Amino acid sequence: MKLSGSIENLITALRCLPGVGPKSAQRMTLHLLERDREGGAALAEALQMALERVGRCDACRNFTEHETCELCSDGRRDQGLLCVVETPGDVMALEQSASFRGVYYVLMGHLSPIDGVGPEDIGLDRLEARFRAGGIREVILATNPTVEGEATAFYIAQRAEQSGISVTRIAHGVPLGGELEYLDASTLAHALTGRTPVSGTDA
Amino acid sequence: MKLSGSIENLITALRCLPGVGPKSAQRMTLHLLERDREGGAALAEALQMALERVGRCDACRNFTEHETCELCSDGRRDQGLLCVVETPGDVMALEQSASFRGVYYVLMGHLSPIDGVGPEDIGLDRLEARFRAGGIREVILATNPTVEGEATAFYIAQRAEQSGISVTRIAHGVPLGGELEYLDASTLAHALTGRTPVSGTDA
Numbered sequence: 001m002k003l004s005g006s007i008e009n010l011i012t013a014l015r016c017l018p019g020v021g022p023k024s025a026q027r028m029t030l031h032l033l034e035r036d037r038e039g040g041a042a043l044a045e046a047l048q049m050a051l052e053r054v055g056r057c058d059a060c061r062n063f064t065e066h067e068t069c070e071l072c073s074d075g076r077r078d079q080g081l082l083c084v085v086e087t088p089g090d091v092m093a094l095e096q097s098a099s100f101r102g103v104y105y106v107l108m109g110h111l112s113p114i115d116g117v118g119p120e121d122i123g124l125d126r127l128e129a130r131f132r133a134g135g136i137r138e139v140i141l142a143t144n145p146t147v148e149g150e151a152t153a154f155y156i157a158q159r160a161e162q163s164g165i166s167v168t169r170i171a172h173g174v175p176l177g178g179e180l181e182y183l184d185a186s187t188l189a190h191a192l193t194g195r196t197p198v199s200g201t202d203a
Numbered sequence: 204m205k206l207s208g209s210i211e212n213l214i215t216a217l218r219c220l221p222g223v224g225p226k227s228a229q230r231m232t233l234h235l236l237e238r239d240r241e242g243g244a245a246l247a248e249a250l251q252m253a254l255e256r257v258g259r260c261d262a263c264r265n266f267t268e269h270e271t272c273e274l275c276s277d278g279r280r281d282q283g284l285l286c287v288v289e290t291p292g293d294v295m296a297l298e299q300s301a302s303f304r305g306v307y308y309v310l311m312g313h314l315s316p317i318d319g320v321g322p323e324d325i326g327l328d329r330l331e332a333r334f335r336a337g338g339i340r341e342v343i344l345a346t347n348p349t350v351e352g353e354a355t356a357f358y359i360a361q362r363a364e365q366s367g368i369s370v371t372r373i374a375h376g377v378p379l380g381g382e383l384e385y386l387d388a389s390t391l392a393h394a395l396t397g398r399t400p401v402s403g404t405d406a
Contacts, residue, residue, distance in 0.1 A: 006253040006268055013249035014220075016242030018234045019227065029253070030292050031221045033266055034311065037254055039219030044250035046216035047235075050209040051243050054236055063236055065209055089233050108237065 007033070061123050062106040063088050071095075071103060078102045080137040084127070084156055086110055086144055094142065102140070105130075110148040111155060119155065127156065131163040141169045145190075210236070264326050265309040266291050274298075274306055281305045283340040287330070287359055289313055289347055297345065305343070308333075313351040314358060327359065334366040344372045348393075 007029060014025040032040035056062070057069035064070065071077060071091075081102025085091055091104050107122040119125060130136065139160045143149035157167045173191035174183060183191075210232060217228040235243035259265070260272035267273065274280060274294075284305025288294055294307050310325040322328060333339065342363045346352035360370045376394035377386060386394075 006249070006256045007266060010249045010253040013242070013246040016235070016239050016246055017217075017231045019230070024222065026292065026295065027222070028220045030266075030290065032219070032250070033253065033257055034291070036219050039216070040250055040254050043216040043219055044247045044254070046209070046213045047243055047247035047250075050213040050232070050236065051240055051247070053209045063210060063233075087233065087237070089229065092229065 057106075060104050060106055061108060061126075062091055062104060076101075080135060081140070082130075082136050082138070083140040083142050084153075085142045086149065086152075090142065090144075100140075102138075107143070107152065110143060110146075110152040112148050122152070124156065124159070128159050128163075131160050131165055134163075136160075136165050139165055139167045141167065145172050260309075263307050263309055264311060264329075265294055265307060279304075283338060284343070285333075285339050285341070286343040286345050287356075288345045289352065289355075293345065293347075303343075305341075310346070310355065313346060313349075313355040315351050322358070325355070327362070330359065331362050331366075334363050334368055337366075339363075339366075339368050342368050342370045344370065348375050 010029045010032075011022070011025045014020055014028050015022065020028070032043075053065045054063050055065070057064045057072055058067050059072040060069060062069050062071070066073070078101050081100075082105055083094065083100060083102055084105045084107065085094065086107050086109060088106055088108075091106060094100055094104075105123075105127055107124075109117055109122045111117060111119065111122065111124075131139075139156065141153040141156060143153045143156075153169060157169075160167045171194055172187065173194055174180065174187065180188065213232045213235075214225070214228045217223055217231050218225065223231070235246075256268045257266050258268070260267045260275055261270050262275040263272060265272050265274070269276070281304050284303075285308055286297065286303060286305055287308045287310065288297065289310050289312060291309055291311075294309060297303050297307075308326075308330055310327075312320055312325045314320060314322065314325065314327075334342075342359065344356040344359060346356045356372060360372075363370045374397055375390065376397055377383065377390065383391065
């Protein structure tokens, strides 16, 4: 059908967003034009601003507008406790749990030789330099429990141990609110292997 | 948690899109920053362009970049056949069916006295002026089959008949691929009332 060029363009452009197909893109376009032109203008500005200003933190590779991100430059956080994650989204999730007061290192991916992703591509050279520079007591590996995530964790663990840093892996097991009956076998196997002594019967 | 201001802004701004909650907005933001900065820039530009250029067609009130939209100014379309719809999305849907060669009139809503939406608010004054100006043979009412849509259709039908224009309503009935068993009672009632003679036994 014939459509005004710039309407058609907007529908196409919206499809760069994850989870937005042709129908949603059309609905979004008509919504913005009909009912929320102000919101649309604000969105265009926020997009340009973020794309222009947001880069990577020098220390942890997370997104930031500054040279060093707010978390790395926060004096109240424990710089000796380093949590390694795959993506900025993982940092957000961990921060929302409000149970970690150390700093992060964001790989922006995981080792994947098949896709040509080697140690340098996910910043492991700089991470090793930080290990050798000293000051880190413990590395917490919080990569995803996938084949690539586990391989990446294993690689980092070896390097950290070479620098005499103690290495831990976040616990894998039954999620809160989860029901044993519906869990997959490998999660249950992990939960059993990783069982911890009940308090009072300290091992 | 502490986030770079412009990342936070972008997450908030994305929530003006219909169907986008806080989690999707975060996912979209990280996706754009991590993997599709080009797409994000194109989106910002397309948004600004559309908001700046797209206005209403003088003749049919649909969205267009010109004074008169592509459909109204298309000489190959039958200007004597006018289809009245509620939204630009309805025009897109009808155009996709490729079974209508007349022109449209877009109300951008429906009569709704409770919400203070009167005839002028949905352009019925200008529609009546077009009826009186002559040149229209048939008005097809394609407002939605809701209480407000039906009331709006009824209102327009009266005005069109006053100008001696024949008025039709699009058929309501069983959708193709639909199963009778799962249809609601009012659709079935409509389907029965609106039954048409089978070809060959012309009434």
